[in-house]
Amino acid sequence: MHRRACLCCLLALAGCGQAPAPVQDAPLALPTAIADGSVVKLRCGKTYRGTLDLRGKSHVSVSTEGGCGKAGISPGGPVSGWTRHRGRIWVAPVGYAPIQLALSGVPVTRAHWPNRGWARAGIAALGNPPPAGDLAGATLVWLENQSVVKAEVLRANRIDTDKPYYVEGKLWMLDSADEWAYQDGRLYVWSADGRSPEGRAWAAPDADGIAADGSHGVTLDGLRVFAAARGISAEGADRLSVLRTDIADTEGAGIWASNSRALRVDGSSVKNARSSGIDGWYWISGATVSDTTVEGTGMRGQPSPTGAAIFFGDGADNRIVNTRVRGSAYHGISVLHNRASAVLDSLVDGACARLTDCGGIYTGARDRRPLALRIEGNTVVNVGGSEGIGIYLDDFANGVTVRRNTLRHNTLGMLVHNGFDNLIAANAFAANSQVHLAFNQDSGAIRNNRVTGNAFTSSGAEWTYRLEAGPNLKTFASFDANVYAAANARRFARTWDGRSDGVSHDYRAWKAWSGQDARSSMGDAAAFAATR
Numbered sequence: 001m002h003r004r005a006c007l008c009c010l011l012a013l014a015g016c017g018q019a020p021a022p023v024q025d026a027p028l029a030l031p032t033a034i035a036d037g038s039v040v041k042l043r044c045g046k047t048y049r050g051t052l053d054l055r056g057k058s059h060v061s062v063s064t065e066g067g068c069g070k071a072g073i074s075p076g077g078p079v080s081g082w083t084r085h086r087g088r089i090w091v092a093p094v095g096y097a098p099i100q101l102a103l104s105g106v107p108v109t110r111a112h113w114p115n116r117g118w119a120r121a122g123i124a125a126l127g128n129p130p131p132a133g134d135l136a137g138a139t140l141v142w143l144e145n146q147s148v149v150k151a152e153v154l155r156a157n158r159i160d161t162d163k164p165y166y167v168e169g170k171l172w173m174l175d176s177a178d179e180w181a182y183q184d185g186r187l188y189v190w191s192a193d194g195r196s197p198e199g200r201a202w203a204a205p206d207a208d209g210i211a212a213d214g215s216h217g218v219t220l221d222g223l224r225v226f227a228a229a230r231g232i233s234a235e236g237a238d239r240l241s242v243l244r245t246d247i248a249d250t251e252g253a254g255i256w257a258s259n260s261r262a263l264r265v266d267g268s269s270v271k272n273a274r275s276s277g278i279d280g281w282y283w284i285s286g287a288t289v290s291d292t293t294v295e296g297t298g299m300r301g302q303p304s305p306t307g308a309a310i311f312f313g314d315g316a317d318n319r320i321v322n323t324r325v326r327g328s329a330y331h332g333i334s335v336l337h338n339r340a341s342a343v344l345d346s347l348v349d350g351a352c353a354r355l356t357d358c359g360g361i362y363t364g365a366r367d368r369r370p371l372a373l374r375i376e377g378n379t380v381v382n383v384g385g386s387e388g389i390g391i392y393l394d395d396f397a398n399g400v401t402v403r404r405n406t407l408r409h410n411t412l413g414m415l416v417h418n419g420f421d422n423l424i425a426a427n428a429f430a431a432n433s434q435v436h437l438a439f440n441q442d443s444g445a446i447r448n449n450r451v452t453g454n455a456f457t458s459s460g461a462e463w464t465y466r467l468e469a470g471p472n473l474k475t476f477a478s479f480d481a482n483v484y485a486a487a488n489a490r491r492f493a494r495t496w497d498g499r500s501d502g503v504s505h506d507y508r509a510w511k512a513w514s515g516q517d518a519r520s521s522m523g524d525a526a527a528f529a530a531t532r
C-alpha cells in the first residue's frame with residue numbers, strides 16, 4: 001500500500017488521495033536527449049519529475065496531449081517516511097538539500113529567525129549572532145534600503161550588517177508552525193495543522209522546471225510548471241514561445257529570459273515567483289507578453305530579493321499587452337531603459353506591497369536618451385505604501401507617451417523624476433491619496449513635458465499637482481485642456497522652489513502663477529459631490 005500511495009503522488013500530484021493510477025499509464029520520467037525538431041507530447045493530468053532539458057535545442061515543441069488537464073513538470077517530488085520528531089515537528093529522510101517544501105500544494109516557509117519582522121543588530125552588536133550561535137550555512141537576508149532586499153549565504157557564525165535582517169535555513173530556527181528546515185539528509189517540518197505530512201509533502205531541489213537556455217524556436221504549450229528554482233530558464237533564448245502555460249511557486253523567476261530575443265508569452269500565468277515573474281533583467285528584445293496574469297510576485301513567505309512582476313532591463317521593441325499584474329512586492333511592470341517598447345491595455349492591481357519608492361509601471365533613462373516608450377490604456381490601482389507610484393517616470397525618462405491610463409487609489413498617481421519631453425494626455429486620475437501628478441527634480445532636467453486632456457478628480461485632501469524643486473518650476477511642463485473636479489479646490493497645487501517655503505495654490509492661484517490651463521475647466525465641489 002505504501003508503494004502504491006507513493007506512486008500515486010509521483011504520477012499525479014493533484015490526484016493523491018484518489019485511486020492510484022495504473023502503473024502502465026505512467027511515463028514518469030521526462031524525455032531526455034531531445035533531438036532538434038522534435039515534437040514532444042506529455043500526457044494530460046500527469047506530473048513529470050525532473051528538469052526538462054532543452055538547452056541549446058532548436059525548433060522543439062512540447063505540449064500536453066489529451067484533455068484531462070495540463071501536464072505538470074517539477075524538479076521535485078513527494079517525500080515519504082515521515083515520523084514524529086518532537087511535538088508537532090515531523091521528520092523524513094530526503095536525498096538532496098531542498099529549496100522548497102509544500103504541503104498539499106501550499107509552500108511552507110523556510111525556518112527563520114526572528115519569527116516576525118526584521119532583527120536590528122545595531123553597530124554595537126555586529127558580530128554577535130542571534131540565539132544558538134549556529135549561523136554558518138544559513139542565509140542572511142537584509143533590507144538594504146526601503147526598495148531593495150538582498151541575501152547571501154553566511155560563511156561564519158557572525159552577522160556583519162547594521163541593516164534590518166533575518167536569517168533562515170537552520171534547524172534551530174524551526175520553532176513555530178509553518179516552518180521547515182533541512183539538516184544532514186533529513187527534512188523537518190512543523191505543519192500548521194500538526195498532522196503528519198505523509199502523502200501530501202512535495203519538496204524541490206535547487207533545479208529549474210524547464211531549462212531552455214540558448215534555445216532557438218522552442219514552443220512550450222499547455223504545460224504546468226511548479227515547485228522549482230526557476231520555472232523556465234531561458235537565458236539567451238531566441239524565439240521561445242510560452243503558450244497557455246501556468247507557472248507557480250518558484251524560488252527565483254517564473255520565467256528567466258535575460259538576454260533573450262523575441263520571447264513570446266501568451267495566455268499564461270506566473271504565480272508566487274519569489275524574485276520576479278517574467279524577468280529580462282539585463283537585456284531583452286522583441287518580447288511580447290500578452291493575455292497573461294502575473295500574481296503574488298515576491299509576496300510568498302518571508303521578504304526576498306525581488307524586482308517586478310514583469311521586469312525588462314535594457315533592450316528594445318518589447319510589448320506588454322492585455323496583461324494583468326496582481327500583487328507585487330516591488331514594481332508591477334518595469335521597462336527600465338527599454339527603448340521603443342509599449343505597455344498597453346494592461347492592469348496593475350497592487351504593487352509596492354512590501355517595498356517602496358516604486359511603481360505600478362516604472363521606467364527611467366539614466367543615459368538621457370529617448371525611450372520612445374508608450375504606456376497607454378492601462379489601469380493602475382492600489383499601488384500603496386509611503387511612496388507607491390502608479391506610473392513612475394524615473395531618472396531622466398524622456399520620450400514617453402502616457403496616454404489613456406486610469407490611475408486610482410495609489411499613493412501618488414504619477415511621478416516624473418528629472419524627466420523631460422514626455423506627453424501625459426487623456427489619462428484619468430482619481431482618489432490617489434497624496435497627489436495625482438508630481439514632478440520631482442534634483443538635477444535641473446525637467447522640461448518640456450505636456451499635460452493635456454487629462455481628467456483629475458480629487459475626492460479628499462490630495463493635491464492635483466506637486467512641483468519641486470528649482471527655479472525652473474514654471475517650465476516643467478505645459479498644462480492645458482484638462483478637466484478638474486475637486487471636493488477641496490483650495491488644495492489644488494503645491495509648488496516648492498527648493499529655497500523658500502513651499503506654496504499652496506487653489507485653482508485660480510495656480511492659473512495665475514503658472515499662466516497655464518487656459519482651456520481647462522474646474523468643476524465645482526457641489527457638482528463633484530453629486531457625481532460621487
Ligand SMILES: [Ca+2]
Nearest residue numbers: 112173174175
Ligand atoms: Ca522560526
